[in-house]
Amino acid sequence: MATLKEIRSRIKSVKSTRQITKAMEMVAAAKLRRAQQRVAEARPYADRMNDMLGSLAEGASGDITHPYFDNREVKKRTLVIVVSDRGLCGSFNARLLRAADDWLAQYSTSEVELVVVGKRALDYYKSRPYPIAASYIDWGGAMEYEKSKSLVSFLTKRFVDGETDLVNVIYASFVSTAKNIVTNEQYLPIDNPASAADTSVSSEKASESKTSRKEYIFEPSPEKIYASLLPSYALTKMLTALLDSFASEHSARMIAMNTATTAAGDMIDELTLNYNKARQGQITKELLEIVSGAEALNG
């Protein structure tokens, strides 16, 4: 059995660990609140933009071409993997990286390339054979507009220049504090809504379009509107994914730290019990020694 002194120092160290995890939980909770708010604030814009793209497809006649719609034979694929910069968030990163590995395993290393977002992914893939085309790290757990913009322009440029034929994004889509879903989404080429107009527009619009097909006026022309709408659409889509990922990260960290705090509490209880047992044992032992010593004298 461990000595009293050992147990005492264990208890002390677990207590200070609990204090730290407790503080981290509170920090994560505060950050989560902010991230969650930003997710909610950004959603209307993304939704309206989706609707507008739907109306545009609905109203524009003929084939609209745009470089982002270019659905060509896929020779090279790019995977954008969005994880966190820092750890201590439970299985958050492990789940995402496993999904990425599963996806990558379908192809040979020369067919794929990676764009990593978050330091954890960079650390993970540094020593693996897949080529890393670019990395965007040190976000500090919050959205940086400029960094996201340069990520998007990197991806779109690569796609338009023909250096990659397909871009997928793996990120944690935020559902609630307790739940996020590992999502693997095709980012580029964008599904041409003209060919899938009925499925891509929101249900409200879809039912509208069945009853009365609207004749839209386009200014300047559908092509030109597409040309300016699609880059915004691509940016918005990435921003949504990033915002979701940050919110998910903070919620994962909050839950992980909450579990750690509870576990530390349990451990302290157990150690305290052991400590008291050991103390009692020692007292009994000392008493026995005194009694038997006294008896030996009497004898």
Add this chain to the structure above:
Amino acid sequence: MFKLSVVTPIAVYFEEEVSSIVAPGSDGYLGILANHAPIITSLEPGLLTIKDTNQNETEFAIGGGFLEVSGNKATILAESIEPLSEIDLARAEAACKRGKDRIAGLFTDENVDMERSCHSLAKAVNRINLVRRSGRN
């Protein structure tokens, strides 16, 4: 009277009944009244005028975006928007200078994104012009 929503990437900025708007379309300013025919247009950086139901006009600087009108509902997706009175002139001037520098650096630095630089310059210039025009300093 019709319903206007102005949505930015950060929030729903404005959602109310209005009587008319004048927006900076790519082909020039266009006015929208109630029951306008369905239209989709892209917007340039410029001046957005909203006339509310009491005929009071409010002017906003808009940094480009898109406008859709359908079924007596207008939606503006604005990249950025603020009332003229809230424009930060110093910030706009700094952005203007930065944009010019970036474009000037195009010949030496090939990493400059021409389109983006021009766009942010246009937004800055728009803000400065609108402030000057309104006579606020």
